[in-house]
Amino acid sequence: GENVEQHPSTLSVQEGDSAVIKCTYSDSASNYFPWYKQELGKRPQLIIDIRSNVGEKKDQRIAVTLNKTAKHFSLHITETQPEDSAVYFCAAMDSSYKLIFGSGTRLLVRP
């Protein structure tokens, strides 16, 4: 079955710097890759996603890239702000439409 690995587990950046989180997946049949942001005690919130027919997608300060050949995808946050501090999860949708999540990255943006 699908397996998703996520790095780093923690990331500390200065406000205004960029942050990059990387994930790899194992099942070449996976074709949908969402990213979720989870603040302490709250539900995971979908912030951006990408499908396998696209290599990159941007939404304001957030972008996701996908390399199908290497089976990895990344989240890029530019001009980070303190409110970006949270745990970020990547996920891959397997052939039976369920999400397999990475283990999460705790992002801290220092003011």
Place this chain on the structure above:
Amino acid sequence: DTGVSQNPRHKITKRGQNVTFRCDPISEHNRLYWYRQTLGQGPEFLTYFQNEAQLEKSRLLSDRFSAERPKGSFSTLEIQRTEQGDSAMYLCASSWVGLAGEQFFGPGTRLTVL
């Protein structure tokens, strides 16, 4: 509120008791998923429904766990004879099959088994 809702938000129970959680998905969504999340980990898939049919169950789901979605709308997750290891956040998510993705999560039910 038109998002996914879950009740109760918190449940404290003693080991050996049965508990039941409810999830109300976004009204036009026909897929409903249950996940379990422990501290510091990503959500783990438990089971999912398309309309009223339960299409897949994780190997994580022991026979003490049962889920239903009787009319293809809300769903319930029951845990019988709870164990301390069942303590976790139980998350529900829903999606529309036509988009094959975009799962939206509820606020979760935090279960503590004493």
